[in-house]
Amino acid sequence: MRFRVSPIAFCSSFLALSGAFPTPNISGPTKIPLPDRIVYQFPNLAWIENIAVRSNGDLILTQLTPKAAVFAIEKPASSSPQIQLVNEFPADVEGLTGIVETTPDTFVFTGGNLHTGEYFAWSVDFNRRPHPVVKQIVQLVDVGLPNGLCTLPWLNHVVLISDSSLGQVWRLNTHTGNFDVAVKVPEMTPVQQGGSGAAATGVNGITIFKGWLYWTNSAAKTIYRLKITRDGSIARGAKVEVVAKLDVGFVDDFAIDLERGIIFVTTGLDNRVWAVDVHPGGKAPVLVVGATNQLTVAGSTSAVFGRTSRDRKVLYVTTSGALSAPVNGTLAEPGKVVGVDTKGFHL
Ligand SMILES: *[C@@H]1O[C@H](CO)[C@@H](O)[C@H](O)[C@H]1NC(C)=O
Ligand SMILES: *[C@@H]1O[C@H](CO)[C@@H](O)[C@H](O)[C@H]1NC(C)=O
Numbered sequence: 001m002r003f004r005v006s007p008i009a010f011c012s013s014f015l016a017l018s019g020a021f022p023t024p025n026i027s028g029p030t031k032i033p034l035p036d037r038i039v040y041q042f043p044n045l046a047w048i049e050n051i052a053v054r055s056n057g058d059l060i061l062t063q064l065t066p067k068a069a070v071f072a073i074e075k076p077a078s079s080s081p082q083i084q085l086v087n088e089f090p091a092d093v094e095g096l097t098g099i100v101e102t103t104p105d106t107f108v109f110t111g112g113n114l115h116t117g118e119y120f121a122w123s124v125d126f127n128r129r130p131h132p133v134v135k136q137i138v139q140l141v142d143v144g145l146p147n148g149l150c151t152l153p154w155l156n157h158v159v160l161i162s163d164s165s166l167g168q169v170w171r172l173n174t175h176t177g178n179f180d181v182a183v184k185v186p187e188m189t190p191v192q193q194g195g196s197g198a199a200a201t202g203v204n205g206i207t208i209f210k211g212w213l214y215w216t217n218s219a220a221k222t223i224y225r226l227k228i229t230r231d232g233s234i235a236r237g238a239k240v241e242v243v244a245k246l247d248v249g250f251v252d253d254f255a256i257d258l259e260r261g262i263i264f265v266t267t268g269l270d271n272r273v274w275a276v277d278v279h280p281g282g283k284a285p286v287l288v289v290g291a292t293n294q295l296t297v298a299g300s301t302s303a304v305f306g307r308t309s310r311d312r313k314v315l316y317v318t319t320s321g322a323l324s325a326p327v328n329g330t331l332a333e334p335g336k337v338v339g340v341d342t343k344g345f346h347l
Helices: none
Strands: 036-041 047-053 059-065 069-074 082-088 095-103 106-113 118-125 133-139 146-152 155-163 168-173 179-183 203-209 212-217 222-227 241-245 254-257 262-266 272-277 286-290 300-305 314-319 336-341
Touching: 047 095, 047 314, 047 336, 059 106, 069 095, 095 155, 106 146, 155 179, 155 203, 168 203, 203 254, 212 254, 241 272, 262 300, 272 300, 286 336
Parallel strands: 047 300, 095 146, 146 203, 254 300
Antiparallel strands: 036 336, 047 059, 059 069, 059 095, 069 082, 095 106, 106 118, 118 133, 146 155, 155 168, 168 179, 203 212, 212 222, 222 241, 254 262, 262 272, 272 286, 300 314, 314 336
C-alpha cells in the first residue's frame, strides 16, 4: 500500500467481465507473459488492497479507498463471477488493509482511520447464517500502520501483522485481543526514499513458509526471510537473509506457490508481478505479467492462489487501478481482480 495520491484521469473501458480461461495447453517452455483475464473490475474508483480465499473458492477482498469495505467474489473461476458486498463501515473507518483466514471460513482483517491513526482488527465469520458476522477484535493502539497479515501455522488463532511505518511485525492473539511485538529487525524499517518527503513503507507483505517468515520491504524493494519459532518469535541465532532484491519501483504483497517454491510478488506502483525463487541465490526473478506502462495489473497490490481444483494454479491479483502512480503519468482505472494462469510455469 502506498498512500500518495496524484491527479488522475480515469480510463473506464475495462468494465466488462471476460470469459473463463481458454485453458492453454502448455507444453515446453511457458510463454511469458502468462495468460491473464479480468475476473472482476469495479464500476467506480476502488483501491483493492488485499485478498483471501474461502474453502469454497470465493475470493474475499478488502478495500482501502474510497471507503472501508469487504467484498466477496463468488465463482471467480467461472465465466460469470458475482460480486457481493459483505460489510461496509461507517465513515470514521476510512480504509481496510490486510486479511487472512484463521479458522475455516473465519477471516481476520485490519484497517482504520489513516488520518487519526486509529486502527483496529476485526473478524468476519462466514459460517454464520444467513449473513456473515463482522466483529471488532481489538483497537490496535500503538500500531503505526497495520498492513499485511498471516497466521502462525502452529497456532491459527494467532495472527502476525506487519507494521509498515514502525518497521516491525506484531503478534495478535485473536481470542484474547492481546498483542505484542513478535519480530523487529532493521530489514523491516522503512528506508527513506530520496528526499521525496513521502512516508516510506517498510515491511509490507508477510507469509510463513517452512518455518521461515518471508516479508517484503517496499522501500528497499527487497524480499527477506528469517527463521522463526512456533510462536512467531525470532529463532535462536537466526539471521536475516536476502531472498531477492528486485529492480523495480516498489514491492508490495505476495503469494508463495508451495509446490514449486516460487514467490509471486506484486510491485504496486509499477504495475507488474514477478516470480522469485524462495531460496536465496536461486534462479533469477522473472517478470510474469504486467508492464510499467500498461494497465494489465495497474497498481498490483496483492496476490493469492485459488483453492478449488479448477483454479489451484490461478494467481488472483488485486489492483488499486494505479491510483497513486497513474500509468504513463495520467491513466488510472477502477481497481480489479485479475486471474493469471500459472499452470505449467517454472522458474
Ligand atoms: C495437452 O494436451 C494433450 C492432448 O490433449 C494432453 O495429453 C496433455 O496432457 C496436455 N498437456 C497439458 C500440460 O495440459
Ligand atoms: C503508455 O505509453 C507508451 C508509449 O507511448 C505506450 O506504448 C503505451 O501503450 C501507453 N500505455 C497505455 C495504457 O496507454
